[in-house]
Amino acid sequence: MVTKAPDLHLPASGRPSIIADGVGVQFRQWPVEASVREQLARYLMGRTGPNGSGYAALRDVSLRLAAGDRVALIGPNGAGKTTLLRVLAGAYTPTSGRVLIEGRVATMLNIGLYIDAHETGLENIETGCLMLEMTPSEIAAAMPRIVAFADLGDFIHRPVRTYSSGMMVRLAFAIASEGNADILLIDEGIGLGDKSFKAKVRRRLQELGAQSRLMVVASHSADLLRSFCNKGIFLRQGEIAFSGSLEETIAAYDQWVTEDPENRKPLKSAP
């Protein structure tokens, strides 16, 4: 992984890739409790009032990810992992710098994909596929694969509101991984689901890596990350503190934790 400023005008390679160039995200911050009068005053004064200085969620993040990369995103809470995933999904436009994303992106942030609880599993699969810009024939081809992977039995014909949260994650993961997404962005969520499904997720993510898709997974579980990631990014206070192979990155993170074991939590490992 090279962190020098990349050239964003490369010809399209047709393979999934993500290039971030000096990406910064500056949040504007408002006091939580402001009186109506104060708010009105701020509205009239414009965007930046005296308290509107904000904070940087991401600072000068440059990275270049290519097909086959399975990247573990580690860092303490509030380091900017979710913000970075939102930027890589193309949802947040960086307030400075640029991002170039090639490929269809499936995101599983907190709740999973876009799932409508009132619709059946099958209906949700179709909508999820359409969100991945799949054509009707691609959807028809992917449908049986997704249904088989989710392995929900008759529940696939029932509204999602009857599902347990584990079943919901299975459905979301099945769509994201068996649909035609080139890039998978996953935030924790896959920690849910039962043991056998977790094993299935690991296998599937390894396969996807072998098929030259691109993955970024944010997690606090070292075991989970070790089972399918080959690279790592250690994010701290919105900046890339370290990036390299997975083991190097975990070592860098552990090193940082041992500097202040009182306040810093190590990555989770199997008991």
Next chain:
Amino acid sequence: MQPFRYLSTEAANPITDFDATLRQWRLWLKLAWRDIRGRYRRTVLGPLWTVLGNALMIVGMGIVYGTLWGVDIAAYLPYFCGGFLAWTLVATTVTESCQAFIVNSELIKSTRLPYSAHIARILLRNGIVFLHNIPLHLGVCLYCGAQITLTGVLLLPVGLGLVMLNLAWIGLVLAIVCARYRDVAPLIAILLQLMFFVTPVIWSADRLQGSRFMSALLVEANPLHNMIDAVRAPLLGSAPTWTSIVVLSFAAAAGALVAFELLRRNRPRIAYWL
């Protein structure tokens, strides 16, 4: 443009956004349908409820107000019916547009789906509901012996198209403004409530003939009246006034520019407001 290619600096361009919406029409059509179905899920009558609700409203209000104004019910009922259906289309679309980005915040913050598509979804579902109510209007017309003319049939798509174009830019502008300033949505809701009574929907514009000033204020210069007129007149078998057509055409052109510019300036920030 490369398929499935996203460049953050390019995404702010409204053309990119509109283009993506057009490309993904299947998704919005599906979501619009799902919205309509979802509203009546697990009810026995399903979407018939919309028609039934409107029918009750129209007959009830029609009889009361027809008597209050002292006009012939057979002439008043079709007028009120057409106006009410047009009003519902406009008011519901405007109200829902205020929440367009807010209710989809999860989607907006985790995918790169185009923003204009949320407006397309609202327009589509309200358009479908409106068309679904046309048989009700035809029923009222038949019952009251009102004429259904070729002019009306030919001009309805024109009027409806003009209204939809205007609702598209109004919706986009409101969605952006309401995401940033959360006080705007309740304000719009209150204004719409007032406008229902102030705009000639339950009463007819020619009752204002006595007052040149009020007529200019509430009828000619009232954009809501122009939108209602463009749909109601064809429903009643006549052509919309030229004023309506000219006003709506200019408003659509000017509004499109406003919406375009507003989206261009604010596109990169909207996700952070949600």
